[in-house]
Amino acid sequence: MSEPKTVVCPYCGFGCRLLVDPTTMRVKPYQGEPNRGKLCPKGLHATEFVLSGDRLKRPLKREGSKIRPISWGQAIEEIEGKLLEIRELYGPDAVAFIASSKVSNEENYLLQKIARLFGTNNIDNCARLCHEASVHALKMTLGAGAQTNPYEDLEGFNAILIWGYNPAETHPVVMDYILKARRKGAKIIVVDVRETRTMAFADYKLIIRPGTDIALANAVMNVIILDELYDEEFIKTRTAGFSKVRMAVRKYTPEYAEKVTGIPAETIREVARTFALAGSGAIMWGMGLTQHVSGVENVLAIIDLALLLGYIGEKGGLYPMRGQNNVQGAAYMGALSEFLPGYVPLTDERFRKRVAKIWGVEDLPTERGLYLTELWEAIEKGDVKALYIVGENPAVSEADFLGVRNALRKLDLLVVQDIFMTRTARYAHYILPASAFCEKEGSYMNSERRIQWSHKVCEPGGDSKPDWEILTMLGRALGLPGFDYSSVEEITAEYFRLFPSLEERSIEELKNGDGIFLPRKRLHTWEFSTPDGKARFIAVEQVQPWERPDYEYPFILTTIRLISHYNTGEMTLRSPSLVRLMGEPRVLINRSDAERLGIHDGDWVEIETRRGKIRMRAKLGGIPSGVVAVPFHFKANKITSPALNKAGTPELKFSACRVRKLERG
Numbered sequence: 001m002s003e004p005k006t007v008v009c010p011y012c013g014f015g016c017r018l019l020v021d022p023t024t025m026r027v028k029p030y031q032g033e034p035n036r037g038k039l040c041p042k043g044l045h046a047t048e049f050v051l052s053g054d055r056l057k058r059p060l061k062r063e064g065s066k067i068r069p070i071s072w073g074q075a076i077e078e079i080e081g082k083l084l085e086i087r088e089l090y091g092p093d094a095v096a097f098i099a100s101s102k103v104s105n106e107e108n109y110l111l112q113k114i115a116r117l118f119g120t121n122n123i124d125n126c127a128r129l130c131h132e133a134s135v136h137a138l139k140m141t142l143g144a145g146a147q148t149n150p151y152e153d154l155e156g157f158n159a160i161l162i163w164g165y166n167p168a169e170t171h172p173v174v175m176d177y178i179l180k181a182r183r184k185g186a187k188i189i190v191v192d193v194r195e196t197r198t199m200a201f202a203d204y205k206l207i208i209r210p211g212t213d214i215a216l217a218n219a220v221m222n223v224i225i226l227d228e229l230y231d232e233e234f235i236k237t238r239t240a241g242f243s244k245v246r247m248a249v250r251k252y253t254p255e256y257a258e259k260v261t262g263i264p265a266e267t268i269r270e271v272a273r274t275f276a277l278a279g280s281g282a283i284m285w286g287m288g289l290t291q292h293v294s295g296v297e298n299v300l301a302i303i304d305l306a307l308l309l310g311y312i313g314e315k316g317g318l319y320p321m322r323g324q325n326n327v328q329g330a331a332y333m334g335a336l337s338e339f340l341p342g343y344v345p346l347t348d349e350r351f352r353k354r355v356a357k358i359w360g361v362e363d364l365p366t367e368r369g370l371y372l373t374e375l376w377e378a379i380e381k382g383d384v385k386a387l388y389i390v391g392e393n394p395a396v397s398e399a400d401f402l403g404v405r406n407a408l409r410k411l412d413l414l415v416v417q418d419i420f421m422t423r424t425a426r427y428a429h430y431i432l433p434a435s436a437f438c439e440k441e442g443s444y445m446n447s448e449r450r451i452q453w454s455h456k457v458c459e460p461g462g463d464s465k466p467d468w469e470i471l472t473m474l475g476r477a478l479g480l481p482g483f484d485y486s487s488v489e490e491i492t493a494e495y496f497r498l499f500p501s502l503e504e505r506s507i508e509e510l511k512n513g514d515g516i517f518l519p520r521k522r523l524h525t526w527e528f529s530t531p532d533g534k535a536r537f538i539a540v541e542q543v544q545p546w547e548r549p550d551y552e553y554p555f556i557l558t559t560i561r562l563i564s565h566y567n568t569g570e571m572t573l574r575s576p577s578l579v580r581l582m583g584e585p586r587v588l589i590n591r592s593d594a595e596r597l598g599i600h601d602g603d604w605v606e607i608e609t610r611r612g613k614i615r616m617r618a619k620l621g622g623i624p625s626g627v628v629a630v631p632f633h634f635k636a637n638k639i640t641s642p643a644l645n646k647a648g649t650p651e652l653k654f655s656a657c658r659v660r661k662l663e664r665g
């Protein structure tokens with residue numbers, strides 16, 4: 001029997017660690033932090049997709065409608081040649097890179113290094129579709145764009161407000177922390193547009209009209225201010241801008257908010273008082289807030305609420321729960337088009353020059369690159385000619401994906417580096433087979449900013465290579481300085497140099513312990529990361545969704561996640577144990593709406609928006625009249641709204657639609 005290896009779960013951003021037996025590939029939960037002996041079914045069966053017969057085994061090249069294998073050497077040489085040619089003809093910004101929230105810190109670090117040394121900030125990752133609005137709002141108010149406290153703090157708070165977030169399905173293991181707090185007497189408040197699984201554990205269940213969250217947050221603050229339940233000392237010593245919020249929320253009386261949100265005024269009062277009088281509290285949120293045109297404002301509103309009560313640092317925490325296993329790491333490594341590593345703005349000359357020096361060049365490009373969600377129009381316009389995608393499936397995950405697929409067809413060069421022949425890879429000129437998570441070494445960062453090492457368990461499948469090796473070959477072929485890495489640890493050591501708090505830490509420590517928090521376990525305990533150390537209140541008003549229901553399209557369509565399906569399904573659908581657990585995704589429809597439309601449970605229905613239609617079976621109940629919810633995993637984005645918010649995230653949680661019963665599927 002060989003020793004089991006500790007590996008980071010390849011699915012969600014909670015960041016469980018798995019103990020994998022190299023002989024049997026069986027998984028057991030790691031007993032230490034953060035998962036404390038727990039795993040959800042995805043983690044437990046995480047090695048199955050690695051062993052799938054469907055894995056990409058060798059580099060492929062598409063010629064017309066034919067796809068044929070080619071050697072690694074030839075693939076890299078041809079890709080390098082085309083990239084240089086396109087740069088020569090159209091400049092570096094005609095090339096764009098999409099990084100992956102699924103690959104390690106080292107791999108994301110390398111890809112953004114390639115992009116920037118190549119001469120462009122066109123580097124982004126799926127954070128753009130996800131929590132980028134939270135990053136922007138947190139940077140504007142607190143000066144640091146990440147979760148403030150570790151999971152362990154959740155157990156000690158007296159109230160937990162869960163907003164537009166359904167952890168019982170999306171981060172099952174964090175429920176353990178939440179339920180522990182509840183057993184100690186913490187009040188759990190859940191705000192969602194429908195009855196979620198998470199609500200089963202709530203003391204207060206607030207069903208809100210989609211897209212009206214600011215009205216609710218402002219009304220809660222209105223009550224707290226009127227009742228003088230706010231933390232005056234905290235506001236005076238640690239914040240600026242309170243008077244503007246006080247003014248702005250004046251008109252958001254509970255009665256006014258009831259009309260906008262549908263939540264009874266008395267409930268709003270009770271919840272506001274309960275949350276304020278708890279004395280300590282966390283706010284956890286997810287896609288229900290960020291995936292709106294008002295995404296940034298939605299998050300600003302709940303940050304204002306936390307500031308009002310002093311629930312940041314000691315007495316509370318802000319938990320924008322990150323989606324993918326390494327979305328936090330991808331961001332910290334600089335795989336974002338508006339930030340250098342560590343969320344440092346491109347315009348910060350001192351830091352930029354320091355990074356450039358470490359990379360062996362004078363300076364780096366300073367103009368913001370294209371957001372992932374802006375790429376498709378840029379391709380249509382002919383501004384972007386080549387796209388290099390690592391571990392991302394935009395042909396399914398982007399809003400209004402028919403437009404994305406058209407854009408993919410127009411590229412002069414599309415490279416997809418993945419572990420499977422994804423929907424996106426079908427459009428690629430070159431497809432490069434990457435090794436999966438447990439076939440390689442590297443570090444990952446979870447939602448609480450804990451960097452954890454993931455050990456290699458088995459040899460790479462087929463002729464695949466770890467992403468960092470492929471990127472090292474590419475960087476070297478492009479003639480970029482410093483691409484002579486012969487081990488992943490050399491890349492780890494290089495990124496450690498960029499962060500002052502990591503300078504004293506060692507890779508050995510990272511490999512053997514329970515990880516390292518970047519920059520530290522709790523943020524903002526004494527002062528905020530703003531220039532003057534004070535947090536900013538920023539007043540916000542209710543913002544209308546981009547598309548509104550009308551006579552033609554009377555329903556609101558939102559999109560949701562299911563526990564045993566994961567994002568675009570490439571991994572979960574190749575895991576036989578998970579496939580056995582999976583139910584068929586169904587559209588949720590209110591019972592009285594269904595009755596009016598003659599729809600019974602299990603009937604086939606058509607959901608149509610201005611962008612197209614999809615078919616799905618119906619599941620009745622658990623959702624208010626006028627709203628329908630579709631699991632997003634496979635086809636929802638054929639019809640979702642393309643409108644972007646200030647952080648570049650599409651309004652995936654709000655479109656106008658109509659629903660009709662079909663005689664058959």
Ligand SMILES: Nc1nc2c(c(=O)[nH]1)N[C@H]1C(S)=C(S)[C@@H](COP(=O)(O)OP(=O)(O)OC[C@H]3O[C@@H](n4cnc5c(=O)[nH]c(N)nc54)[C@H](O)[C@@H]3O)O[C@H]1N2
Pocket residue numbers: 012013130163164165166167169170171191192193194196208209210211212213285286287288289322323324558559560561562563564565566567629653
């Ligand atoms: N099983 C599973 N787990 C996952 C994933 C997966 O695909 N499957 N994906 C991972 C990723 S990438 C992410 S980002 C996270 C996301 O995790 P969550 O944010 O929990 O995921 P969602 O289900 O997209 O959205 C959360 C909730 O928002 C609600 N909502 C919709 N519109 C509104 C609104 O206007 N206001 C309010 N208040 N609520 C609204 C929905 O009903 C839904 O219950 O999950 C991660 N974990």
Ligand SMILES: Nc1nc2c(c(=O)[nH]1)N[C@H]1C(S)=C(S)[C@@H](COP(=O)(O)OP(=O)(O)OC[C@H]3O[C@@H](n4cnc5c(=O)[nH]c(N)nc54)[C@H](O)[C@@H]3O)O[C@H]1N2
Pocket residue numbers: 010100102103126127129130131287291323324390391392393394396397398399417418419420422434435436437467559560566567568569570571632636637640652
């Ligand atoms: N309507 C609607 N749309 C949404 C959302 C929504 O709530 N509603 N949510 C959005 C959100 S929050 C997110 S995060 C996105 C997710 O969108 P994507 O990131 O596009 O979705 P995934 O299915 O997670 O794709 C990950 C890819 O990485 C590949 N992969 C896995 N491991 C490796 C590896 O080691 N190396 C390489 N090279 N590849 C690997 C997988 O095979 C897969 O193709 O979807 C967004 N789209």
Ligand code: SF4
Pocket residue numbers: 009010011012013014015016035039040041042043044171172173174
């Ligand atoms: S909760 Fe997330 S990290 Fe933990 S096992 Fe499940 S998918 Fe993996």
Ligand SMILES: [Mo]
Pocket residue numbers: 126129130131322323324
């Ligand atoms: Mo996400």
